[in-house]
Amino acid sequence: MSSSAVSRNYAGALFELAERDGNVELFGELIAVIGGLYAADSGFSRFLNAPSITRAAKKETVRAALGDGAPELFVRFLMIVLERRRHRALPGIADDYHRQLDIQAGRVRPTVTLPHEPDEGLKASIVAALEKKFDREMIPEFRTDPAILGGVIVRAGDKLLDASVRRGLKDLQRELT
Numbered sequence: 001m002s003s004s005a006v007s008r009n010y011a012g013a014l015f016e017l018a019e020r021d022g023n024v025e026l027f028g029e030l031i032a033v034i035g036g037l038y039a040a041d042s043g044f045s046r047f048l049n050a051p052s053i054t055r056a057a058k059k060e061t062v063r064a065a066l067g068d069g070a071p072e073l074f075v076r077f078l079m080i081v082l083e084r085r086r087h088r089a090l091p092g093i094a095d096d097y098h099r100q101l102d103i104q105a106g107r108v109r110p111t112v113t114l115p116h117e118p119d120e121g122l123k124a125s126i127v128a129a130l131e132k133k134f135d136r137e138m139i140p141e142f143r144t145d146p147a148i149l150g151g152v153i154v155r156a157g158d159k160l161l162d163a164s165v166r167r168g169l170k171d172l173q174r175e176l177t
Contacts (some may be wrong), residue, residue: 004096006086006089006092007089007092007093007095008061008096010081010086010089010093010096010103011031011092011093011094011095011096011099011100012053012095012096012100014027014074014077014097015027015076015097015100015101016072017073018073018074020073021071021073021074023071023074024100024101024104025057026071026074027071027074027097028097028098028101030070030074031074031090031093031097032094032098034078034090034094034095035090035091035092035093035094035095036091036094038087038088038090038091039090039091040071043141045138047061047121048082048087048095049087049088049094050058055082055083055085058082059079059082059083062078062079062082063075063079065101066085070131071074073106073163077128081086081093083169085163102139105137107136107137107138107139108130108136108137108138108139108156108157109128109138109140109141109156110130110140110141110154110155110156110157111141111143111154111155111156112126112140112142112143112152112153112154113142113143113144113145113153113154113155114143114144114148114149114152114154115144115145115146115148115164115165116143116144117144117145117147118142123140123142126140126152127140128157130154134156138156140154148164148165148166148167148168149165149166149169150164150165151163151164151165151166151167152164153167155168
């Protein structure tokens with residue numbers, strides 16, 4: 001099983017547990033914190049990756065760190081991830097869980113590329129236009145790329161809307177040759 005398949009499978013199982021527990025948003029927050037911690041904190045990832053530390057010690061430490069702040073189903077899920085040595089998949093599990101959460105909530109997280117940093121007014125108008133076009137809630141990630149010269153490029157899932165000046169110039173060049 002590839003790493004992404006492992007992440008999707010574990011995220012699916014966690015999502016089912018969260019629905020059963022009635023805490024879909026809370027489970028999402030918790031897995032985001034754990035996955036982000038593993039990805040960003042070298043001390044935490046070294047701890048979980050250390051072969052000299054027993055799985056029991058790792059599980060006990062993680063359970064103690066979570067304390068009473070996490071639902072028991074979430075803690076048991078995390079213990080299974082550690083038991084099966086799938087902790088390297090934690091960031092991917094968090095990403096896949098949030099994709100499922102977005103699908104359930106009808107949200108789309110497009111990437112919007114502009115040639116310059118947009119102000120709040122431009123961001124709001126882009127979000128409004130995208131929500132009207134896709135008829136879904138949009139939570140965009142804005143990026144800048146001066147190479148597009150002008151216009152905008154939007155990638156939402158498998159859809160690409162390229163209204164950049166660079167694209168227009170390439171199309172014109174193709175027509176002229």
